[in-house]
Amino acid sequence: MSATAHPFATRSARGRQLERMTFTVFRVATYFVLLCGLLVFGDIFVKGAHTVFQSEFPYVNVPFLTEAPESLYVFEHNGKKMELGDRAFRAFQSSEAARARAENRPVPRFKAESYVYSAGGIWPCIVGTVLLVVGSMTIALTLGVSSAIYLNEYAKDGPGVRFIRLAVLNLAGVPSIVFGLFGFGLFVIFLDWNVSLLAGWFTLAFMVLPVIITASEEALKAVPKGFREGSLALGATKWQTIRTNVLPYALPGVLTSSILGIARVAGETAPIMFTAAYVVRDKLPWEVDRLGDFFFQGVMALPYHIYVVSSKIPQNEYTARVQYGTAFVFLFIVALIALASIVFRNRMRRIYKW
Amino acid sequence: MVTATTQRSMATSTLFAIKVPPSQDLGTNRTLIEIENLDFSYGPKQALYDINLKLEEKRVTAFIGPSGCGKTTLLRCLNRMNDLIDGTVIGRGSIRINGVDIHGRGVDSIELRKRVGMVFQKSNPFPKSIYENVIYGLRIQGENDKTRLDAIVEKSLRGAALWDEVKDRLHESGLGLSGGQQQRLCIARAIAVEPEVILMDEPCSALDPVATAKIEELIQELRSHFTIVIVTHNMQQAARCSDRTAFFYLGKLIEYADTRTIFMKPANSQTEAYVSGRFG
Numbered sequence: 080m081s082a083t084a085h086p087f088a089t090r091s092a093r094g095r096q097l098e099r100m101t102f103t104v105f106r107v108a109t110y111f112v113l114l115c116g117l118l119v120f121g122d123i124f125v126k127g128a129h130t131v132f133q134s135e136f137p138y139v140n141v142p143f144l145t146e147a148p149e150s151l152y153v154f155e156h157n158g159k160k161m162e163l164g165d166r167a168f169r170a171f172q173s174s175e176a177a178r179a180r181a182e183n184r185p186v187p188r189f190k191a192e193s194y195v196y197s198a199g200g201i202w203p204c205i206v207g208t209v210l211l212v213v214g215s216m217t218i219a220l221t222l223g224v225s226s227a228i229y230l231n232e233y234a235k236d237g238p239g240v241r242f243i244r245l246a247v248l249n250l251a252g253v254p255s256i257v258f259g260l261f262g263f264g265l266f267v268i269f270l271d272w273n274v275s276l277l278a279g280w281f282t283l284a285f286m287v288l289p290v291i292i293t294a295s296e297e298a299l300k301a302v303p304k305g306f307r308e309g310s311l312a313l314g315a316t317k318w319q320t321i322r323t324n325v326l327p328y329a330l331p332g333v334l335t336s337s338i339l340g341i342a343r344v345a346g347e348t349a350p351i352m353f354t355a356a357y358v359v360r361d362k363l364p365w366e367v368d369r370l371g372d373f374f375f376q377g378v379m380a381l382p383y384h385i386y387v388v389s390s391k392i393p394q395n396e397y398t399a400r401v402q403y404g405t406a407f408v409f410l411f412i413v414a415l416i417a418l419a420s421i422v423f424r425n426r427m428r429r430i431y432k433w
Numbered sequence: 434m435v436t437a438t439t440q441r442s443m444a445t446s447t448l449f450a451i452k453v454p455p456s457q458d459l460g461t462n463r464t465l466i467e468i469e470n471l472d473f474s475y476g477p478k479q480a481l482y483d484i485n486l487k488l489e490e491k492r493v494t495a496f497i498g499p500s501g502c503g504k505t506t507l508l509r510c511l512n513r514m515n516d517l518i519d520g521t522v523i524g525r526g527s528i529r530i531n532g533v534d535i536h537g538r539g540v541d542s543i544e545l546r547k548r549v550g551m552v553f554q555k556s557n558p559f560p561k562s563i564y565e566n567v568i569y570g571l572r573i574q575g576e577n578d579k580t581r582l583d584a585i586v587e588k589s590l591r592g593a594a595l596w597d598e599v600k601d602r603l604h605e606s607g608l609g610l611s612g613g614q615q616q617r618l619c620i621a622r623a624i625a626v627e628p629e630v631i632l633m634d635e636p637c638s639a640l641d642p643v644a645t646a647k648i649e650e651l652i653q654e655l656r657s658h659f660t661i662v663i664v665t666h667n668m669q670q671a672a673r674c675s676d677r678t679a680f681f682y683l684g685k686l687i688e689y690a691d692t693r694t695i696f697m698k699p700a701n702s703q704t705e706a707y708v709s710g711r712f713g
Binding site: 235236303305306308309310311312313314315316319323324328431432433 | 512514517519543544546547550551553555557558559560569570572573574606608619622623626
């Protein structure tokens with residue numbers, strides 16, 4: 080080997096082997112992560128699809144998507160096993176009773192086993208989650224973009240601003256249950272909003288604010304200095320400059336980050352369990368007497384429903400269907416909202432291209 | 434060796450001499466901008482020392498000097514763009530435009546900038562259509578009369594010698610133009626608000642010679658309507674297109690005179706060393 084003393088001689092076999100091994104470890108780690116992801120999604124997808132889809136027309140389990148949760152009644156009838164939801168079961172009972180009376184038979188009594196929340200659908204949860212996401216993102220974007228503009232464009236850099244930035248960053252590390260307790264203490268009790276949409280909106284908004292503020296600041300910083308100077312040199316005020324020549328070009332960046340915020344807002348259970356979520360509610364959010372009541376009503380929400388049906392009721396073969404079905408719909412809805420924001424973001428990008 | 438260097442610099446000097454416009458008695462125009470005993474600093478770092486300068490109306494004044502000599506800083510003082518940088522201080526002295534102290538009470542920097550336009554080193558057209566770029570300054574003043582705006586767009590683009598090149602694509606993005614066209618668009622944008630003064634901060638430093646020649650030609654045309662102050666690194670440019678030249682070095686005004694005098698027989702030895710290419 081000493082014969083190959085020129086500067087381009089190959090490295091020692093041991094060195095190359097070590098490098099190959101290192102990269103193999105990295106590769107295995109990556110595949111492992113991929114595998115975990117696939118398992119989670121695959122499990123939810125396969126099992127959830129059984130609940131959400133069906134083999135005959137219309138191929139989608141429409142009642143599951145459009146009805147409220149009900150108790151499931153399972154009983155034997157003429158040697159056949161019947162599974163009926165609450166309302167259907169009562170209708171069945173009365174029709175059987177009527178028939179029995181007509182035929183002068185004794186009214187039959189059905190010995191049914193009941194399983195709570197295992198029939199019906201999750202429509203109120205879908206509605207609640209969408210309302211929570213839309214409302215809290217509106218609040219979070221308004222507050223977040225405003226404070227980012229203040230911090231980045233107006234405030235003089237100094238200890239004060241640095242302290243605010245630090246505080247905002249630390250806020251991102253606060254566990255969501257603490258946000259829940261904070262919202263419970265401030266909005267539900269102190270401001271007396273009770274368990275309500277409004278309390279949930281603000282609690283969730285506060286939770287994602289750090290992400291929105293940080294990302295908005297980055298987006299504002301990315302807008303070239305020339306846009307600002309050019310505008311100011313033409314006699315525009317600072318606010319005119321920001322409104323017409325900075326903010327529009329920062330908006331796509333802000334939206335990109337808020338897409339991550341959407342997933343978080345939709346998914347968190349802890350902040351809403353004290354502030355906005357009901358285990359079950361028969362009325363839909365728009366069934367209110369006065370418009371003002373709309374903001375002060377609790378709602379059902381998908382993540383909270385998953386929590387309830389997975390850990391707060393007796394488990395059996397019927398609850399699993401609801402759990403996986405809800406999880407499936409939940410993922411689908413988050414994806415849908417995220418997709419909508421991505422489409423919107425891309426349109427903004429096309430308009431305000433630079 | 435010493436003799437050789439001197440000879441070469443003499444030769445350069447002659448080269449400049451050829452390019453200086455033929456001698457003409459400029460006379461003296463009314464003083465528009467008067468800078469008196471100006472000290473300026475960025476926080477603890479002083480950038481300008483005791484500047485005294487009178488700029489005449491409807492003349493092209495060039496600021497020359499090596500990097501970091503304060504010429505751009507002084508230029509940005511004239512429309513108070515330096516206000517935007519934290520910690521800048523006018524230590525002493527004043528700048529008067531038309532007799533009004535621009536740092537005085539009751540002077541709005543926004544109104545000042547409408548009168549004193551600026552063209553930047555790096556052309557910065559907004560990512561809007563050519564049309565919207567030109568009328569940006571009017572839009573923010575609330576002008577919405579379509580016929581008036583149309584007229585101003587044509588007038589400004591003609592004024593910036595860009596009309597013929599872009600008249601068929603006024604509603605396409607300003608970013609689609611070439612570098613030189615973009616810079617002329619920025620000039621059109623500046624003249625659309627009809628300022629008295631146009632400040633140009635090395636407007637050609639990013640342009641090729643052809644585009645540079647066009648801008649210089651444009652400056653010659655603009656001088657009859659506007660007072661122009663141009664910062665440049667390119668001494669030939671200063672020689673070609675300015676009436677007066679001010680030479681700065683290390684934050685001080687070293688010499689201010691007719692461009693011809695500065696390049697042909699400067700009074701100060703530092704000026705001579707700089708214009709003949711011995712340093713900087």
